[in-house]
Amino acid sequence: MSQHHEVRLRAQSMPVASSVTPLELFFDLVFVFALTQVTATMAAQLSGTALIRGLLVVALLWWSWTGYAWLANLVRADQGIARFGMFAAMAVMFVLALTIPEAFDDAPGGLSGPVVVAVCYFTFRALHLLLFYVLSRGDAGLRGQLLRFTPAMLAGTALLLAAAATDGTTRTWLWVAALVVDYAGTYFGGARGWRIRSAGHFAERHGLIVIIALGESIVAIGVGVARLPISWPIVAASTLGLALAGGLWWAYFGISAAAGEHALTTTAEHKRAGLARDAYSFLHLPLVAGIVLLALGLKKALEYVGDEQAHSLTDPLKGVALAALVGGLVMHLFAQAAFRWRTTGRLDPAQPAAALLVAPFAWLGAELPALATLAAVTVITVAVVALETRHRASTHH
Structure with a gap:
């Protein structure tokens, strides 16, 4: 790594004594809308199935959000490449939030809601991993952790895409499998390479x-x-x-x-x-x-x-x-x-x-x-x- 790049990354690093940046608060507004969408969708359908599916969407949103909480603890979210990555992720998550009412039951016309959700989830998570990889240059332990983390994300996304090709109970169970794989992969991948700055x-x-x-x-x-x-x-x-x-x-x-x-x-x-x-x-x-x-x-x-x-x-x-x-x-x-x-x-x-x-x-x-x-x-x-x-x-x- 060049000395210039190393100095630049060090300048962008999150100080030990720091608070949440305004950009992070702005980023979280997308999740306000997403949670509102989940509640409104469950209220409109009001069934046991709608409740279960709503919780699955919350779990997917949460796993998306928490990755960026870790990222913004490594470097300042409002500086350098992280800032552009956060805005790109916001755009992707906003599209996902708009699609929440169609996450399981596609509406007539337009794009396939379940496919849009799966693609947005993959894009959101891929942006997170790419940003983490770029900003972790020089940290072999963190990069090793990212490599252990990636297969679970890819497998989870593949299962979501498979779910989009099915319907009914099968789609719900494939969502469950996707989230179990993603969460379990993170847990069993260990934590020794992650950083809390x-x-x-x-x-x-x-x-x-x-x-x-x-x-x-x-x-x-x-x-x-x-x-x-x-x-x-x-x-x-x-x-x-x-x-x-x-x-x-x-x-x-x-x-x-x-x-x-x-x-x-x-x-x-x-x-x-x-x-x-x-x-x-x-x-x-x-x-x-x-x-x-x-x-x-x-x-x-x-x-x-x-x-x-x-x-x-x-x-x-x-x-x-x-x-x-x-x-x-x-x-x-x-x-x-x-x-x-x-x-x-x-x-x-x-x-x-x-x-x-x-x-x-x-x-x-x-x-x-x-x-x-x-x-x-x-x-x-x-x-x-x-x-x-x-x-x-x-x-x-």
Whole structure:
């Protein structure tokens, strides 16, 4: 490598003490739209199959996004070739996001939606690998890791293209296989070659994507009643939904985020990449997916309590809508518990306890008014978070 090129790469490297750049925030706006597309598609179809397929799309989006979180931790995203690569990746991901409603069921006319998704995914991931390869010049360990990482990406993309040639259940199972191959290939490929240059930046970047997901849940509350006249049930339900989202924010940013960043900062350098991969790349997937499901449940709950012509206040939330509300909350709470366990080595009982208290409403909620179910899960979540915060405050004094 020439001395000039080496100096240029060093100048573009991410400083140890750094924060997320504006370009990264701009980049994440595409994922705001993509998550909105997932929620809207699941809400329009509202079936068990739609729920499963929606989660598969979230997993595909997440694996796309997290690769660029690692890349932007190696070099500044707003400088040099990385800047142009980020803009190119944004364009590709925006096309993929536009195609989400047709990811499994192609609409008449135009291009094949499943093929467009597969091609966009391959292009997005290939750009990521190419940028990583160019920017890792001189780092034999990282380049070796990229070579171990590439076969899983290629195999996953091939399975997505195969899925595009099928339909129905076969297409869904091929999506499952594609994601399993891609995720498993990363895990079994090890982490010794990956680099975490700035622990603070890495933790902050993932915290911001959690904020984006929580923002989607708030958007879903508004969308659920946007065309309905304002009423006291809507006021009550929207306040409860905001309180529930606030409770999850409190649990993550009040306790989990700080513990994760501290662990990532203090972990020995040779173990840091493995911790980052497990706690952030893997365990943040169910954490974010749970919020996406919760957003769908909140959207339908607001529709139930606000649309007096279609539902009465005594109508329960049923089926997929109830499963999304309760299941999404339970998934998120267990994911937070797993994240804390992986980063601190301790299993805090608060989140699992809250999840176990909320879970029975997957059945109880079918007999209770929708507003009562929403109130119950909100009170449980906020109360447990408040008690845990108080306990931690008392033990640190």
